[in-house]
Amino acid sequence: MTDVKAGVEYKINIDGNSFLLDEKKFNLLLYINESGSITEAAKRTKISYRTALHYIEKIETTLNIAIVSTKKGGTGGGGGTKLTEEGLQIVKECKKINAIMELHRDVNELEAEILEVDASKGIMKIKMEDLTMTMPLNKKYVVGDKILALISYDNIFIMLEPQASSIRNIFKGIVTEMRLQDEMVRVKIDIGGVDIFSDITLSAGKDLDLNLGKEVYIGFKALSIATLKL
Template sequence: MTDVKADVEYKINFNDNAFLLDHKKFKLLEGILNTGSITDASKLIDVSYRTALNYINKIETALNVSIVSTSKGGKGGGGGAILTPEGRSILKECKKINAIMQLHRDVNEIETVVSDIDEDKGVMELTKNDLSIKIPLDRSYALGDNILALISYDNIFIMLEPSTSSIRNIIDGKIVEMKLDGEVIKVRIDVGGVELYSFITLSAEKDLNLTIGKTVYIGFKAMSVATLKL
């Protein structure tokens, strides 16, 4: 598993309780799982044994659940430790969040406004400049709310012509930059006065004959847009 940044926090919910688990505490739980020892796990994250116990106590108190089970003996004659089923479940959630963050580390961030709500169709419209984005209806949002829309580079498709499909958002734009990024090409497109990025393969770039200044259509599903109220 690829490590996440040290300042990342995982919001863990358990039986109506919540706790923000930072990277060190996540690595502590992972260390206990792998070593069977709180002492060894604390060394891996460069904290004292007492600090490690304090981390565990904070998590258990906040979530009102036991996450580590200790026993006498263990490796080298010291005390052993294992994660409880609840502790394993919490660690699993952290790893899932980590995997999602790695998968979607390249994300377009667009500050928009809720400009329309269609209760009958179950959709909302977010706008910025001349860009309009359709997303599923979220009743926690109201007209005029400022919303941060997040769209992964990988979720934006580039087309030469608009097509009829399940993709709700199909918008014309102009390519303003193309840059090789490892094994893919990072394409920057001006769409309604907003610049969005898309990743495409080298073969797709050749098939579409893309060039800077070329007019194209981008498409992304309504469900692929994550939102956050500002």
């Protein structure tokens, strides 16, 4: 049984119509798909049957689609409710978002300033402490804007020597902390006064012969950086 994470909302867009699906509405659709019953789904979602019908009607009216199909049983029974193809697609998209969020639940949060914008190359440079990073151009930003750069721990590559590659951002640092977490090694690296965390496998840690105080290089692709304007 899979539930949406508390507090998460999904913006669903279909043919130009959009709807914000919250925790209860997502779980209602999920449980309808699992149980084949609106009554059972409402009970598991902890809402009334009337509220469940209201949720379904609101989603269908806003998106201008049918998301459930109800079949009445005859004298021998056999009735039930199932999601339409559109309803199943909504659940699928939300599950995909859940999986991505779970995969990238730990991120490095770096406060930075837009240092340079190069529209011709489609890139911009951000600055934090004495470090400069390159990332794809966001036309909403201008030089001087303060932003929060987010980089997932598992998007940080650790190298013993800088290597020629498509990775634009490579920095020299020192390993300051190592700890085992969920069969992975979480490595903390100081790159010029900025702490960066990277999650690597146990075997990768052994291959790199990592230990506290060791000098390493870290790298990450520009496309792996997500940003928020402060």
